[in-house]
Amino acid sequence: MKGLIAIIKRELAGYFITPVAYVFIVIFLAMSGVFTFNVGGYYERAQADLQPFFNFHPWMYLFLIPAISMRLWAEERRVGTIELLMTLPVSEWAIVAGKFIAAWLFAGIALALTVPMWITVNWLGDPDNGVIFASYIGSFLMAGAFLAIGACVSASTKSQVIAFVISVVICFLFLAAGMPAVTNFFSSWAPDIVIDTVTGFSFLTHFDAITNGVIDLRDLVFFVSLIVLALAANVVIIEMRKAA
Amino acid sequence: MTVMVQIKSLRKEFGPILAVDDVSFDVVRGEVLGFLGPNGAGKSTTMKMVTGFLAPTAGTAVVCGHDVKEEPIKAKAKIGYLPEGAPLYGDMTPEGLLKFIAEVRGIPRSKRKAAIELAAGRVQLEGVMRQPIETLSKGYKRRVGLAQAILHDPDVLILDEPTDGLDPNQKFEVRQLIHEMSGEKAIILSTHILEEVGAVCSRAIVISRGRIVADETPQDLETRSRHYNAVRVSVRGGAEKLVAELKRLERVSSVESLESANGVAECRVFPKPGASIVADVSQRLKDLNLQVDGLTVEPGRLDDVFRSLTKPSSQGGDA
Numbered sequence A: 001m002k003g004l005i006a007i008i009k010r011e012l013a014g015y016f017i018t019p020v021a022y023v024f025i026v027i028f029l030a031m032s033g034v035f036t037f038n039v040g041g042y043y044e045r046a047q048a049d050l051q052p053f054f055n056f057h058p059w060m061y062l063f064l065i066p067a068i069s070m071r072l073w074a075e076e077r078r079v080g081t082i083e084l085l086m087t088l089p090v091s092e093w094a095i096v097a098g099k100f101i102a103a104w105l106f107a108g109i110a111l112a113l114t115v116p117m118w119i120t121v122n123w124l125g126d127p128d129n130g131v132i133f134a135s136y137i138g139s140f141l142m143a144g145a146f147l148a149i150g151a152c153v154s155a156s157t158k159s160q161v162i163a164f165v166i167s168v169v170i171c172f173l174f175l176a177a178g179m180p181a182v183t184n185f186f187s188s189w190a191p192d193i194v195i196d197t198v199t200g201f202s203f204l205t206h207f208d209a210i211t212n213g214v215i216d217l218r219d220l221v222f223f224v225s226l227i228v229l230a231l232a233a234n235v236v237i238i239e240m241r242k243a244a
Numbered sequence B: 001m002t003v004m005v006q007i008k009s010l011r012k013e014f015g016p017i018l019a020v021d022d023v024s025f026d027v028v029r030g031e032v033l034g035f036l037g038p039n040g041a042g043k044s045t046t047m048k049m050v051t052g053f054l055a056p057t058a059g060t061a062v063v064c065g066h067d068v069k070e071e072p073i074k075a076k077a078k079i080g081y082l083p084e085g086a087p088l089y090g091d092m093t094p095e096g097l098l099k100f101i102a103e104v105r106g107i108p109r110s111k112r113k114a115a116i117e118l119a120a121g122r123v124q125l126e127g128v129m130r131q132p133i134e135t136l137s138k139g140y141k142r143r144v145g146l147a148q149a150i151l152h153d154p155d156v157l158i159l160d161e162p163t164d165g166l167d168p169n170q171k172f173e174v175r176q177l178i179h180e181m182s183g184e185k186a187i188i189l190s191t192h193i194l195e196e197v198g199a200v201c202s203r204a205i206v207i208s209r210g211r212i213v214a215d216e217t218p219q220d221l222e223t224r225s226r227h228y229n230a231v232r233v234s235v236r237g238g239a240e241k242l243v244a245e246l247k248r249l250e251r252v253s254s255v256e257s258l259e260s261a262n263g264v265a266e267c268r269v270f271p272k273p274g275a276s277i278v279a280d281v282s283q284r285l286k287d288l289n290l291q292v293d294g295l296t297v298e299p300g301r302l303d304d305v306f307r308s309l310t311k312p313s314s315q316g317g318d319a
């Protein structure tokens, strides 16, 4: 446990030692602003809510989250510090979880910095704060799922670039599974159960459900179990590379 | 004698490469074991398996009673490890890194500061504690790696080329440090500097292509050298007969003549295995009435032994 906390602290501090964190946060905030108020047609909709803001989150995360997760393991392996880390008296689970939690907290910090937007819409109008709160929870969970997948990919390569590209592709598949184009493609020939399974794996389906204001236990379970599963896979990959 | 590390038939295959082939040995408290061998012999791979970084293909290691396969965390807690090349988090400062290691290793909060100061002091890091590690020179990085290995005062120290990249003063300091710590610990270190083995190690293991080819004290290893107890002679005049005469001595195996200049002839006389020939040689020189300029008994040469033990054609222990 003390090992886990020490690892979380070190990893989290690591984001802020280098400019990476600041660059990331600035890009995240700038994109949030642009998407919400310009591309999202915030003013045209004449409606005080954060729907456009959250609608863009899956697509923003598609590129920004792999940018965080790519270095988690790949960099340690390239530089060799993984040898230092893995010979410390802590379990592999603690290291995997520690890295993930720190990255998730970091994503959470970036997300929390958008709260002024929440305040702004309250100042401009009278939004449904319950929906916005639920959307924040959903967005945070989705970021976690993206991160866990990215961490797992990062553990299997030395190259950050490869980790980034593969993470983006896999995350895209998880998003695309719920896009109308894909659903339509399947609906023309596949039985309903196939369509439901495919869309059931989509981040979009679950995220949209949450941003509509209903926190359904099934959507939470989906994201949480995906995170746990990806982390378990991460541990397995670490163990396999140890035996290689 | 407490056995601190037991290495039991360790074997490691990387696909078709057999990196470590059935290596077994024990290390007791107070022992400083020098691990020698040519590049690619399997030294680092063996160390990585003992420290739990790599899983052995077969065999295991037991550290202070904890099997690295069964109880990896307990075993790792007993070990201080300097990996090959001393990899470190470059964006951290030595201070930050040592704090992190202290925390992960569970050094109580109240003792952390003292432990960090002690370890940093022992490798003379004081001046650079707040400088990012990536901006430190190679030798200082190595020292940070050493400091993190000794931070928790481990029972077992495993150091992969600890003096690589250090200046002669630091090499001396590190050897001194190893010597000071050796009483309480079991230390395994690998090195390519043969004189280091004689200087700090109480035992040397030579490994070649994954197999142990020698396991004895550095002194015993030296006696395997054909230079051990060889006698170097330089005489003035009469060089022609010198070689021939010395060759005739009963306990001499061969004589090698070295360059001669200004009327001084030099040669090296090799004894038959185990023989001491200095008395015979000096007697013969006296009999020949030669003017002796110098007469020295040579120590064994480890590099010589090393080469004969590990040269590709050699199949094992006989050198």
Ligand SMILES: Nc1ncnc2c1ncn2[C@@H]1O[C@H](COP(=O)(O)OP(=O)(O)OP(=O)(O)O)[C@@H](O)[C@H]1O
Pocket (backbone or CB within 6 Å): B014, B017, B018, B019, B037, B038, B039, B040, B041, B042, B043, B044, B045, B046, B084
């Ligand atoms: N991860 C790996 N994958 C494949 N082969 C490896 C791996 N690590 C080491 N080897 C091989 O195992 C053998 C032993 O390597 P090792 O690093 O243990 O040698 P060493 O004795 O430490 O050499 P050096 O003196 O150069 O440090 C070499 O043939 C090396 O190429």
Ligand SMILES: [Mg+2]
Pocket (backbone or CB within 6 Å): B043, B044, B045, B084, B160
């Ligand atoms: Mg090596």
